[in-house]
Amino acid sequence: MAHDAFKLDDYNALPDEDFRALVRRFLAQNHPPHLRHPAKRLHWDDAEPWYMILSAAGWLAPNWPRDHGGMGLNPGKQLIYVEEFEKFGAARTPDHGMMLLGPLLINYGSEEQKAHFLPRILSGEHIWCQGYSEPNAGSDLANLRTEAVLDGDEWVVNGQKIWTTLAGDADWIFCLVRTDKTGKKQEGISFLLIPLDTPGITIRPIINLELDDEFSEVFFDNVRVPKGNIVGEVNQGWTMAKNLLGFERIFLGGPRQSASALAKLRRLGQHYGLLDDPAFVDRYAGFQMELEDHQAIFSRVADKLRRGERLGPEVSFLKLNQTALYQRITEYGLELMAEDGGLLAPLMGSNDLAMPTQFLNARAATIYGGTTQVQKNILAKAVLDLP
Amino acid sequence: MAHDAFKLDDYNALPDEDFRALVRRFLAQNHPPHLRHPAKRLHWDDAEPWYMILSAAGWLAPNWPRDHGGMGLNPGKQLIYVEEFEKFGAARTPDHGMMLLGPLLINYGSEEQKAHFLPRILSGEHIWCQGYSEPNAGSDLANLRTEAVLDGDEWVVNGQKIWTTLAGDADWIFCLVRTDKTGKKQEGISFLLIPLDTPGITIRPIINLELDDEFSEVFFDNVRVPKGNIVGEVNQGWTMAKNLLGFERIFLGGPRQSASALAKLRRLGQHYGLLDDPAFVDRYAGFQMELEDHQAIFSRVADKLRRGERLGPEVSFLKLNQTALYQRITEYGLELMAEDGGLLAPLMGSNDLAMPTQFLNARAATIYGGTTQVQKNILAKAVLDLP
Amino acid sequence: MIPEDVLSSMEMIRDSARGITGQDLTRIRKLRYGSPGFDRAVWSEICALGWPALRLPEDRGGVGLGLLPYAALAEEAGRALLPEPLIPAVLASALLDGAALEAHLDGARLVIPAWTEARGTLEPAGDPAIRDGKVTASRIHVPMAAGADALLVVGATQSALVAADAPGVTVITDETQDGGHVAAIRFEDTPCAVIAADPRPALAEAALATAAYLLGLMEGALDMTVAYLKQRVQFGKTIGQFQILQHMAVDARLEIEVSRASIEQAALQWDREGPTPAAQAAISRAKARASASAMKVTRDCIQLHGGIGFTDEHDIGLYLRKAMVEAARFGGPSQHRARFARLKPVMQEA
């Protein structure tokens, strides 16, 4: 593939519309067709070819600076990149290294850490997963208890992480661990990098409602990690992790899920011969209007990024709005299917009609990444200034 | 009118179906036709003829014992009475004397109080209103501050009541007043009877969203009331008032409001020629099903009364369900009217089409008699045993 | 008001049901996604208790109970997520007779009805084509067909009884979300016995029983959820202290209360007056309500559980998956709303 055609010295110098066209062309020419609009989060085995294409083209890390091997996009260009990937239905790769760890290392890592880890993320040598949540630290993340105790030159880690996405595919995990039990809960948390092949680590897949093994539990039993695997200062992990919420927050509020559900609803309407049924058309139009409204509010927030403004807590409105819409589309779709909605396999074997799976997937949307209820608590205080 | 035909020695001896037929006959023969399905709560001037008919027939107080001039109905028969009055669309009279004060006097009043007040309620000589809520004691009623201080043989009352229904029509008010400021809020509250022509009382009507003066504020400025006007023991008013919640609680959850709104919706459908419109028919059928479901749950709770069981906190489900339905019917009705929904006067001058007024009225339904939010708080604890 | 004797037979049948259904969902979980997806030994116990004969008059070998006790039984079945095909079997009982009925009732030869050619309807398919004692027809969404000894090809006025292993029977089985399965079945010149009967009243009863099954399912889901709310701690509080979660649980309880009232009222009316249009409409109302409520309640129960609710390991998901299947069986909310509207036109009632 002619990757070089997509390697520019300064993407930011392109007019927005030209860059947008470039992204579209890139996707059209490079994205594996069979991976478009995947019904589930892809495992590494399936995603690897696409990951390596992105890697080879230098398109893997739009948000990293150029001198670390990223595309160095400014916020406006990052948005266009995301928007076009979403619109195209591009598959998400196991991207925790690029999306979360990379920016953290770039901001807080030692030169040695940057030099060692960043290239290996880009090359696909290290696939990362994230160890934040614990059984008793979900919505209340600061309650985490997995602890790391210094013993000579090593941290000894004991505890358990949960909801670790694609842990089975990963080589490394970045964790928030407790390194000090005195003081406030948010203090005494550090950011630690752990190779998953270290003795004492057990990974147990969790089957989710989609009957898929996207998540795992990760157990740490006297896992010994070199002292230097801490990123930034000891006990500063919470602050660092919070500060990094930026680029990926807008991802959580993108229209992708609702758009995908609405596309399925349209296919179902076609399948059942309802495209001229007034009741169906009315419901469909209502959902399409809501989706376009969501795209409008998403663009409005994106415009803030483009103007170089920092995203405030109100970015959470995107997730609230999108996930609620996503759920309602799938609920209607499921009811529309009548008895077919109870079938386990996709109707006619077609992912385009797999509304029951999408319905189940939508259940998670209001739980992960901050439950709807917790987000509203935060918004009440942060945006409406309620007590 | 042949009232005597409806005077029986023992209504409870009649089989239920016979009694039901009797109530229907009574209403058909005696209820003033122009007062059926009133759009608003009737003032005394309008309600008086109907009140006097009930009084003359001995049908005013279904819930009072016969030896106090009531009908002496058992719970099952009371239900039938209420159900048939609701079904018929019988007008509610200013009935606080019969509904609330009467049972309280019968249970807790002195012989002298019973002998004096009960006959005057029945005869229409005394029309009563209720003084419970205050500006800072709404949902949190126990917070009430209107105080009565004993000065010789008189209570001196100072303070303010609000949301007093039909105060302007009443001769007397029964109040919860604070007689002791020490101890818990619920203690130190007494039940006091006050003639509204006592010097120092000012009544100020409050115009509500329906632009109607159903409610008033009542101000007490050194109002002197005879010591003997306390009902029951001093400082026991809260307990007495709470204990009396029975017969009238089921009233709050009856289907009347939703039934009335649905009847208007049907008339509107007719008026706009929508009775064959599939979208209208679908929505209408949905509401009718919900109304019948409500009637089913209402009957189920009523059956408990019939079996002589005491109504628990779950009776509040009736009000929650009915008021939510009532609001949704009127919201749909209003939207159906399009620009006509913005008109102040009833369409075509017909109360049968007065959906905007009904819509506004429905706003109050989830506020008065315990807001939806406060009721759910109570139910969470009382029914689900949540902490 | 439900008569005292009916109330007590409802209590009795509930007790007997609890004996079968057990205390937890371990058995249910084990049977999922297997074949036939239910336990034939449990089915024998069920037959021994006379459940498939519940609605049959005593002169047909039945127990002669009303629809209300049947609903109470179905509710208990739903609370336990019973996978055994109780409701299809009761439907078959209503249509069978003679030796076939006897074998069906004693559990020796389980008959599953195949009554529809279309999704989203309570109307039976047209009569199957029967010539020279052989039936040709297609049916879809036949529940638990892989566990049947015989199939009843139900038509609007006559039905055909065939052995499951008879020639000309082609079964395509699809798994369902709850761990059970349904079949699309083609009958091609399959030897059969012909039975004349109108299946509509029995189909309406099946709809009502399914509503009751969903009611029990909601109760089970909410009970589990309320227990979780009292136990799970976040932000230093049991999460049941959070007002927003309390109100979600109260809303779920209300859905259950209304569903119960709707179902019991419909069954009472049916037992009193038979399949009148009003009683038919009441059944549609109850099924529409229970289907919609069950979906809402089980969805909200997942949300109230948070992350753990999205795992297949936690039992709360079993209720949602079962609701996904049963909410649509014998008609879902929109079909029953349309049926109600046909039975009770707008202008008919105040």
Place this chain on the structure above:
Amino acid sequence: MIPEDVLSSMEMIRDSARGITGQDLTRIRKLRYGSPGFDRAVWSEICALGWPALRLPEDRGGVGLGLLPYAALAEEAGRALLPEPLIPAVLASALLDGAALEAHLDGARLVIPAWTEARGTLEPAGDPAIRDGKVTASRIHVPMAAGADALLVVGATQSALVAADAPGVTVITDETQDGGHVAAIRFEDTPCAVIAADPRPALAEAALATAAYLLGLMEGALDMTVAYLKQRVQFGKTIGQFQILQHMAVDARLEIEVSRASIEQAALQWDREGPTPAAQAAISRAKARASASAMKVTRDCIQLHGGIGFTDEHDIGLYLRKAMVEAARFGGPSQHRARFARLKPVMQEA
């Protein structure tokens, strides 16, 4: 993205609007249920600021601003519950010309358009019958007609301008919930001047402006409500501490955020590409959203106020009453959903 120069003209017009609308609702309350229901002196100020000329190109005596700044102005008008007939006047401006336009713009002769014969539509009525310079027609729901100097009888391709006191004009005025009024008007051989114009683009702009008015109204209602939540004490807490009330307020804020985005996006698209089907659809989307959101937000604001919210004395009710009128003007949610579906058939877009 909104261009910088448009953003700054939006800011300017907002500032100028705030100069007119004042800080509280005392004036609004006084004008309710009177005739003409608005203040002619304020109207003169409004004209002096050039608002009715806002959308007109400069060569027609206008300000030449886009739909986005107009929406910003309408939003401020809505926040203040402005009773003066701004949106009808802007609609008239688009259709008038010559001396009539001039007199309309400078406030000397206010023209109110009468464009519909039916409720629930954004389609103009058919052309009025005009013979020998005299018009015969009927129009309904003409806003604030009692305050008009002239009426424009709008038709699909031509319109007729008549003096309000011309012979043959019969006006039946009905009060509206917000304290304003509308008229059903019969024109019978009324002398008129004829104007040829297609009113549809201007009607679509009026729909978008009404959406923006509703947006401002929601903002005003929620601001007042959030202030109340911080001040009202019950059970020993400011009620804004109760999670359930917090979430209701957050939900209202979300409705507002989405309405704003929808409105601004539709206006931006219209300013860019003119009345294309896609831009028309975007306006329908924005109006449907704002109408539905405004009803929901103002209803919930009443609930959040509790008892005091149900009194006419408290200002929060003014927002609900205004929403009851404006939500339906130039089409409500169901009409605009249908219009959207016509403009964007199901299969058209992903």
